[in-house]
Amino acid sequence: MQRTLIASLFVLAxxxxxxxxxxxxxxxxxxxxxxxxxxAFMQLSSPADAKLVSASSPVAGxxxxxxxxxxxxxxxxxxxxxxxxxxxxxAELKPGGYHVMLMNLKGQVKEGDTVPITLxxxxxxxxxxxxxxKAAVRPLNAPAGGADHGGMHMKH
Ligand SMILES: [Cu+2]
Numbered sequence: 001m002q003r004t005l006i007a008s009l010f011v012l013a014x015x016x017x018x019x020x021x022x023x024x025x026x027x028x029x030x031x032x033x034x035x036x037x038x039x040a041f042m043q044l045s046s047p048a049d050a051k052l053v054s055a056s057s058p059v060a061g062x063x064x065x066x067x068x069x070x071x072x073x074x075x076x077x078x079x080x081x082x083x084x085x086x087x088x089x090x091a092e093l094k095p096g097g098y099h100v101m102l103m104n105l106k107g108q109v110k111e112g113d114t115v116p117i118t119l120x121x122x123x124x125x126x127x128x129x130x131x132x133x134k135a136a137v138r139p140l141n142a143p144a145g146g147a148d149h150g151g152m153h154m155k156h
Pocket of ligand 1: 039066067077078099101
């Protein structure tokens with residue numbers, strides 16, 4: 001009896017430690033009609049080492065984690081299995097770098113809309129938890145700091 005109680009307390013403690021993963025300034029790049037993919041960007045921070053392992057959103061049929069990199073003067077993007085959120089340092093998802101890729105969009109994502117995104121974060125102990133994010137949609141010409149993200153994806 002007592003052992004069960006202690007075990008469940010431990011689970012609670014582990015969960016609340018992870019719950020400190022925070023998301024700042026989440027946003028999604030607006031799309032033009034018939035565009036099939038766009039990117040979501042945000043700043044992640046955590047007091048303990050964590051990793052973003054997946055994401056999903058009702059606006060997209062498929063959601064992946066991507067990394068964008070310059071390779072021989074060409075901007076390339078590829079799926080990554082996870083994005084590390086180092087303790088205290090955090091991770092920045094931004095145009096030209098890591099991002100959440102929203103694909104197979106179910107409709108146009110318009111400026112002023114809010115896009116719900118569910119992030120799955122894994123702690124060092126392998127425990128996972130979800131973080132709900134409401135991302136604001138910003139115009140297509142929001143500062144990109146890199147290649148045109150939407151255009152790149154048409155070639156996928
Ligand atoms: Cu991408």
